[in-house]
Amino acid sequence: MEQTLTAKVRLYPTAEQAKMFKAVTKEYQRLCNIVSQWVFDQHFKVNQKKFQKEMYHPLRAESPALNSLMVQSTYRTVEARYKTVRTQLSQHPYRYNTGKKNKNGEEIWKSVNRTLEWLWKPIHFKRPQADYVRNSNYSFVKKGTLLSLNVLGQRIKVPFNDRYTQSWFDQKAKLGTAKLVCLKGHWFLHIPVTFDTDDWQASDNQHIVGIDRGLRQVMTVYDEQDKTKFFSGRAIAYKRKKFAYLRAKLQSAGTKSAKRHLKKMAQRENRWMSDVNHRLSKTLVNHYGKNTLFVLEDLTNVSFDEKNQSNRDRNRDLHSWSFYDLQTKLTYKAKSQRSQVLIVSAKYTSQRCPKCGQTRKANRNHALHLYQCKHCGFTTNDDRVGAMNLYDLGKRYLSGEEKPKYTLNNVTD
Template sequence: GTAKLVNACGHWFLHIPVTFDVDELDNSQINHVVGIDRGLRFIATCYDEKGKTLFVNGKKVLETRCRYKKLRAELQAKGTKSAKKRLKKIGQRENRWMTDVNHRLSKTLVNHYGKNTLFVLEDLTSVTFDTTKNRRKDNRYEHSSWAFYQLEQFLAYKAQLKHSKVIEVSAQYTSQRCPKCGRINKENRNHSLHLYRCDRCGYSSNDDRIASMNIQYLGTEYVTGNPKPRFISK
């Protein structure tokens, strides 16, 4: 490839792109299936085939983003030339910080679950607008601007290097379905308490955990031969 010499923060770096082949993970080699629900309260809620749940708390991330949001609002209110210049620098700084968070998180997940792992994520392309417009105005920005897709990209290439892979499944009903009896009812989810309680079998748990359990189930369906697993409301 083509090398690039970069001067950053008083240091010189030589960036050299490298391309190499890696073996693709076959379904017969998959040992672990991990469902991952992405969000803000928990950046990632993971559920695996052993029934273990991993929560990645997003509190510190939200606090940092709120500080950036407040600072941007103050600079925009000033409207001066120097304020606009600083506003641009702050935006670049926040983007670098977000990228670093997603890099570290994707690396942690890949190392935690090891090789031959299938990471299952929701396809959020068709639900982003609907979920954003239904949120309160004061936290709509935090939800819509977080780099969920970037996290998926980072996880995908890091997983491939560890002989694992990432797939997307339909997000429909993953937060409304009871993972124990299969009942689908959106009223079972209490958003304010972050709790899901099934009105049929009585099973209850954290709503983010419920979503990750359902996503993980769709992953097992993929492994058994269903190329596009999804839930259907009867």
Template sequence: MIQSVFRTAVARYKTVREQMRQHSYRYKNEEDKWVQVPRDLTWLVKPIQFRQPQADLVRQSNYAFVDKMQQISMTTLGKRTKLGFTNKGFEKYFADGWKLGTAKLVHTRGKWFLHIGITKEVSDFDTKDNPQIVGIDRGLRFLATVFDSKGKTLFFNGQKILHRRKKFLEIRRQLQSKGTRSAKKKLKQLAQRENRWMTDVNHRLAKTLVALYGSHTLFVLEDLTNV
């Protein structure tokens, strides 16, 4: 568990470092020209903080399903503990050849959730089956650009999405500038609302693509520059 703390902290710093590398500091110089300055971890004002209790658990070593999958046995700071759990809606992932990997135990909104990475080996793609191949590129100006094997291109305009995200950003900045307890509470509610909205947008986009191209389609995420 101590080793997982190191891994989690290092992974978070790597993520932040990449984010800072992608977003340079911009300012206007005396000649009124924009100047970009690369950023790295030295720009952090204070160390990264983990406010949400969480732990990484290695399969069989830190957690295991016991009593015919009725309980989960987990390592805690005190002792090995057996707990009941609910897997409603996820039963198929505990069978049918799925392999369970490292899990992350997270405490949020008064409940504990166990996020488990799973993998499954599948047969190689058979080109003889002749599915329709559709390439998808995600972006901001266009929520999605789609190019199919027939040479047809579709664009899903993302301007309305971008406009609403800017509104969320403006509200977030206003609340952050206040720094009061009620402002922090509203910030949390705003983040949850934005996540639900974006999840719904992605879900509707996915349903639209499946309905448009049918089930016998291979969707591929790719870079469609200058399509």
């Protein structure tokens, strides 16, 4: 099995070379925006052949200094961005209140799947960037000590941080199309690196780990030894609240100084949260080692119970918490350790009793964070119940059930 990771290689250009990088990334950005407008005007009914026929030659004439292959790459860059947006739209349907109520007096909500036609305007590339094709636009020279890169009208050699590259060549890794970007005044080349890894085998599996994700507990972990580990989200929630408070304060000020501070804060919270998820996923993978099945619930399109959204801060957290980011990081780290992440349906995992199998919504007390089965009397922490049920679904998967899930057949009033 192959696994692809993105290595962020730090470049050390001279002042003159940095100017060349700035010029080529701005030009590439400009052409990407032109192509994006074309894709939007064509109602997204385009392909590489149509781009080559209608757009390539005009763009080549407009920007003769840009390498011809990089001009062609602008379409692939725009196409990839629209694919990403298409996926994001499909994963987050438009949800609206119908204004009607069901027999129980509860409001009826409906969801509508969204496509690219929901976009009001073309995708805009805000940050200067440039895509580089391996061995054509970038290559390693001088025995791997320098990077040779295309800029406008010429090619330059730049020193870089070679901390990663030796392992790439030792493992005969495949290097893909890289992206040149500037972050905080420093230049980086983001290179996709594909390694060959051993496949996870169900017959060799040693551990099953159920992982329930939430706000109060970022993760609640339950394994085959009946051990439970809680990862509290209190400190994370407190820091996110501070970020929100500072943003609101700066936005209300509206001064030039406040806007400068807001710009400096841009993406800082996301980077911090990404680091938290890196450490959490790394902790799990290192603790359980190879041949482990991690079981997570699918939180796509899951609507949280609005009765539990007691204030504005909690409402914000429920809809902006980076559940998917943690899942992504755990997935690729697990693959590198010959382990597997299984995503299962979230239905009834917090309502089903892991001891007797009865499912009652009333068993769970959100206010006390307590689960108490009305049928058999089993009592435990409500987050632990979710992790235990996910562990059970993992067992069923290993026993041969392709898509294990709990159904309405197990539900009682």
